[in-house]
Amino acid sequence: xxxxxxxxxxxxxxxxxxxxxxxPYQRWTTVLDALLYVKAYVDHSLALRYSCRMASCGxxxxxxxxxxxxxxxxxxxxxxxxxxxxxxxxxxxxxxxxATNFDRFFTNHKNMMPYIINEKTDxxxxxxxxxxxxxPDEVEKYLQFSYCIxxxxxxxxxxxTAMDKEFPxxxxxxxMYRYMIDSRDQASRKRLEIIDNRHGIWxxxxxxxxxxxxxxxxxxxxGIQLLRSYLLGFSKKGEEKAVLYISSH
Amino acid sequence: MRESNIMKIHYITGISxxxxxxxxxxxxxxxxxxxxxxxxxxxxxxxxxxxxxVLELVLVTVAIHGFNGxxxxxxxxxxxxxWEKSMTWLCIIGAASIIAYGxxxxxxxxxxxxx
Numbered sequence: 001x002x003x004x005x006x007x008x009x010x011x012x013x014x015x016x017x018x019x020x021x022x023x024p025y026q027r028w029t030t031v032l033d034a035l036l037y038v039k040a041y042v043d044h045s046l047a048l049r050y051s052c053r054m055a056s057c058g059x060x061x062x063x064x065x066x067x068x069x070x071x072x073x074x075x076x077x078x079x080x081x082x083x084x085x086x087x088x089x090x091x092x093x094x095x096x097x098x099a100t101n102f103d104r105f106f107t108n109h110k111n112m113m114p115y116i117i118n119e120k121t122d123x124x125x126x127x128x129x130x131x132x133x134x135x136p137d138e139v140e141k142y143l144q145f146s147y148c149i150x151x152x153x154x155x156x157x158x159x160x161t162a163m164d165k166e167f168p169x170x171x172x173x174x175x176m177y178r179y180m181i182d183s184r185d186q187a188s189r190k191r192l193e194i195i196d197n198r199h200g201i202w203x204x205x206x207x208x209x210x211x212x213x214x215x216x217x218x219x220x221x222x223g224i225q226l227l228r229s230y231l232l233g234f235s236k237k238g239e240e241k242a243v244l245y246i247s248s249h
Numbered sequence: 250m251r252e253s254n255i256m257k258i259h260y261i262t263g264i265s266x267x268x269x270x271x272x273x274x275x276x277x278x279x280x281x282x283x284x285x286x287x288x289x290x291x292x293x294x295x296x297x298x299x300x301x302x303v304l305e306l307v308l309v310t311v312a313i314h315g316f317n318g319x320x321x322x323x324x325x326x327x328x329x330x331x332w333e334k335s336m337t338w339l340c341i342i343g344a345a346s347i348i349a350y351g352x353x354x355x356x357x358x359x360x361x362x363x364x
Contacts, residue, residue, distance in 0.1 A: 164325045196253045198324060198333060231253040232260075 001025055003076055005034050007046065008087040010094050018085075019043070025076045031084060032060050032071035035098075047097035055215055058151030062098050063087040068153040068213045089156035104165075105152050108172040111194065114179060117187035120244050132242040138183040145178035145223055147216040154210035154220050166199035170210035170220035173201055177223035180230070184242040192231055201227055255317065262314040269307045276300060295358035308351040316344035 006020045021042050023034045032050055039046045050060040053072045060071040065085055076084060092100035121130055154170040155161055161169045168176075173195065180191045195201040201224060210220040229235040276294065277285045284290060294300045320340040324333050357363065 160325070164328065166328050196251055198252055199328070200252060202252050202256050203321070203325060232257060 003034070003081075004083045005038060006083055006085045007035070007038070007098070008085075009046075009097050010088070011096055020083075027075075027077050029076050030072055031062075031064055031069075031074045031076060031079075031086065034076060034084070035071060035086065047095070047099045049099045056149060058149035061089050061151040061153050061156065063089060063156070068156040070151060070153070070215045073215050089152055091156050091158065091161045092152065100152075102152060105155055105169065105171070106150075108168040109150065109175060111168065112172045112176040112179070113187070113191065113194070114175050116179065116182060116184050117190075118184055119186065129247050131245045131247075132184045133245050134183055134242045138242065141181045141183075142178045144218055145174050145220075148175060148178075148218050149216055151215065153213045153215065154218075157209040157213045159207050159209065160203050160205055164199055164203055167203050168195065168200065170204070170224065173204070173227060174210075174218060174220035174223035177227045180227065181237065188230075188237050192227075195227065196231055201231065204228075259314060259317045262310040262317075266307065266310040266314055269303055269310060272303055273307055276303070292358060292362050295355065296362070301355055301359050305352060305355055308355070309348055312344045312347045312351070316340040316347075319343075 002022050002024045004020050005023045006018050008016060009019050010016045021038045023037050025034060030053075032053060035046065035048055036050075039048070048060065048062070048071075050072065051057040052059070055070050055073040058070070061068060062071055063069075063086070064071065064074055065079055065081060068089055071086070086098060088094045088098050088100045092102065092105065095101050118132075121132075148171060150171060152171070154174075158167075158170050160167050176191055176195055179185055180188050185191075204221075204224045206221060206225065208221045211218070211222065214220065226235070230237070279285070280290070295304075317340065320337055323336040323340075
């Protein structure tokens with residue numbers, strides 16, 4: 001069996017063009033396998049980003065037959081097409097071929113302060129072991145959002161991100177919810193202030209395409225709507241805090 | 250003003266507008282629909298205080314909701330401090346002008362029976 005792999009090629013000097021390669025495949029061959037076949041045996045100059053090959057690192061995101069997907073997580077056989085079109089992720093500047101620049105995406109992520117802020121913990125190395133104890137229902141509130149691998153598929157699928165370059169995007173907003181709702185975190189108000197601006201959370205149109213393309217089952221659209229309910233005053237973060245457990249070694 | 254407060258106003262005016270427009274349309278049901286739209290009856294409505302209050306509220310809520318929606322569309326189309334400030338003020342002035350002109354019309358029709 002073989003399939004035609006049509007790849008968008010780009011370089012700053014030559015601009016954009018499509019190259020088509022005939023690639024043999026088996027039932028279990030992924031799009032990433034096919035691209036690596038092209039790179040190994042046909043055209044060494046093909047540029048793409050990949051690492052783990054098991055949908056854990058989030059490096060090989062690209063537009064496959066018009067939908068943002070992970071190349072390592074998409075089997076050729078499941079696409080039911082004789083031609084597979086691979087293009088770089090939309091809403092990201094292209095570096096070369098299928099490799100895109102994630103600088104803005106990671107900056108947006110960092111702006112959300114993706115870490116626990118709590119005065120009771122410090123970073124000093126001492127003999128005291130500190131640990132917060134959380135109940136299962138407290139973990140349940142943020143667990144699905146912690147599965148995010150920062151692959152950028154939601155950002156590529158988001159119609160608001162396509163128009164508004166200052167919009168943080170669904171990934172960053174979902175991570176904001178993940179840390180805001182964490183019972184160990186004490187910076188809810190500060191976090192909400194970050195996204196409560198002209199280009200913040202209110203620009204989400206609730207198209208839901210972010211949740212539709214997420215390969216890890218995260219629902220960023222849900223996180224965004226829940227964050228909105230906190231900003232509108234419909235929801236309040238519970239008073240119940242995680243218990244700090246301290247023990248000496 | 251915080252964007253969350255602006256959006257609260259946006260949602261409240263949107264929901265209010267739906268209710269008020271529904272009440273406004275129901276005013277047509279007090280007589281045959283065709284007759285309710287005849288000139289004399291329309292002018293007579295302006296002499297009815299509850300009707301004019303509903304009409305004024307429809308005007309205010311729709312203008313605020315509509316122009317804020319326009320502001321949102323415009324700042325999504327293009328970004329930049331000057332553009333955003335200009336569009337925000339343009340929408341505020343637009344809403345204020347519509348409300349002022351509409352209020353003038355309602356008051357004139359209510360007092361003199363002419364617009």
